[in-house]
Amino acid sequence: MRYFTFFCIVFLCGQSFSQSGFRLVQTERTKVKFQLIDNLIIIPVEINGSKFSFILDSGVSKPILFNIISSSDSLKFKNIESIYIRGLGDGESTEALKSRNNIFKIGDAVNINQDVFIISDQNINFTPRLGIPVHGIIGYDVFRDFIVEINYGSKFIRLNDPETFKYKTCKKCETLDLTLYNNKPFIDAIVEVKGGDVPVKLLMDSGGSDALWLFEDDSLGLVPEIDNYFVDFLGKGLSGSVHGKRSKLKRFSIKGFHINNLNVAYPDSAAVSFARKYKERSGSMAGELLKRFNIIMDYKNTTVTFKKNRHFNDPFEYNKSGIVLEQDGVRIVKERDQGSQYKNEQSHEQTSRLSVIEAFKFTLKPAFRIVELRPGSPAETAGLKLGDIILRINNKEVHTLILQEVNSFFRDKEGNLIKLKIDRDGVIMSFHFRLESLW
Known part of the structure; x- marks a missing residue:
């Protein structure tokens, strides 16, 4: 299983509840569905009329945007200043642009005066590790202005007006x-x-x-x-x-x-x-x-x-292979075209024969590359290397799976056999190993 940690960033802002911020439009609550990817809550957020996917991160003070090159022109940020921010990790502080007076919308909740921090460094991009587009993170500004219900069981959040919210009796x-x-x-x-x-x-x-x-x-x-x-x-x-x-x-x-x-x-x-x-x-x-x-x-x-909730007794899993994958670019895949053509052939004896002409097409599919390899792990011992692109896992073509499905093979039971076909600099190779528990 791939593990992620996002940003514990300290900004100079007070803990009081100001009169500005998110407000509900003609309602006392709004319900927003989310995706749960690697235990992270991914919610839709609209910024200045453009739609994005954000991680709801209770450990972050101000919204941060990244991975927005294709959308930056239409967003038209204003009131910009340059600052440096610091988060988890063994590197240095990161340069960011602070933009004021942006319009944020989450469900029926709107903030017409939202600050946002924009990071242009393309190395800071968590989409490859999650396998779905993710453009930013948001936290405190949402939790500050609402009573927030997070329903992990049914995958939705509900933002409630603190002035009208009433707690239900709950003995459990x-x-x-x-x-x-x-x-x-x-x-x-x-x-x-x-x-x-x-x-x-x-x-x-x-x-x-x-x-x-x-x-x-x-x-x-x-x-x-x-x-x-x-x-x-x-x-x-x-x-x-x-x-x-x-x-x-x-x-x-x-x-x-x-x-x-x-x-x-x-x-x-x-x-x-x-x-x-x-x-x-x-x-x-x-x-x-x-x-x-x-x-x-x-x-x-x-x-x-x-x-x-229903997940309470779920087992705690972890990656027993030593492989961490990232969705890194695309590769060309040859696929059978479902629209096969039929040809009616007639011989000189006036008999007919129906022939099926199989058609193929070439499409672009995500490439899943090994970006971390635990020393001494089963995968490293078997000969896998950083940069290897996985093509097939246990007889399943990887291009038919999403990243989370591929990772699930590595969290399976100890002793399970993992068979991989990989592309290493254009050379197709096969490897196999068994998952190994380390405690």
Whole structure:
């Protein structure tokens, strides 16, 4: 499974609820369907009349746009200034353009005076890792102005007017206090490690697809057990790649909800040094955990309500192959044309024969390239290399699948055989290996 982490960016903006911002148009609520891709919420957002796909990221302070070269002319941004922003990753700060007074629309919610940060660096583009077009991220501005219901089970969000929203009686729900720091939501939880129960303060990070990140702390016992972890690529942030240790955690608890034997990652300290400036923070509760609940985020009253959904008991999966794929450009594929032609032939004996003439067509299909390869993994041991393009997996032509379907093969049961046909610089090669569990 590919894991992503998005941006923990600190901007100089207050935590008060200003009179400007998103407003509902002639309604008290609006419902917006979303796609759930690698545990990330992808919602439709309209900017200055143009339509885009955004990640709903509770860990980001202001909307960020990227991957918009084809649309930048029609957007006609104004009131632009140049700034530098910083996010997760082991790289440097990134230059961005700040534009004011833009019109944002999400469902029936409209903001006619929205700031947005535009990144032109084409290396910052998360579409290849997700396999669908993604143009930006948005977070605080939505959560600030509404009571936001996130229904992971039915894949929709509902934006409610805080003045008219009424909570329903829910005996199966748990409500926790939210701490807002730099416009980001934090909750208190308990993790069970070798030394016992440890209280932790976690960012609720809908922009990360892992289950749980913990910052290593020897004094609290927040470290992976010896011989029960492996080093891996954890994700890609605004400031570069994030690597760290993957392991298992005995138990995670928020009030009356308990989850056992879950995945946990410990990111390299250098990659999250910026995020650790909030001294009380112990890590992040991200998409693989969040999707097990339907959630009501209430920034105005600084509370969050959890209710278990149908995903609560889903197994925690991870990539057992060591391969991370990216949708990188296109390749030409020869396909059978369904509109085969029929030809009626008549011989000199006046008998007829019907012949079928098969027709083929050449089409452009996404190319899935290996961009990360865990050292010592089954895939690397079998001989796979960075840059290899996968053509076929377990007798299925890859061009008939979406990226998420290809990745699902790598999350299957330990011992499953993976057979790959790949293109390496124009040479077609075959490889096979078995999925290997590392704990």
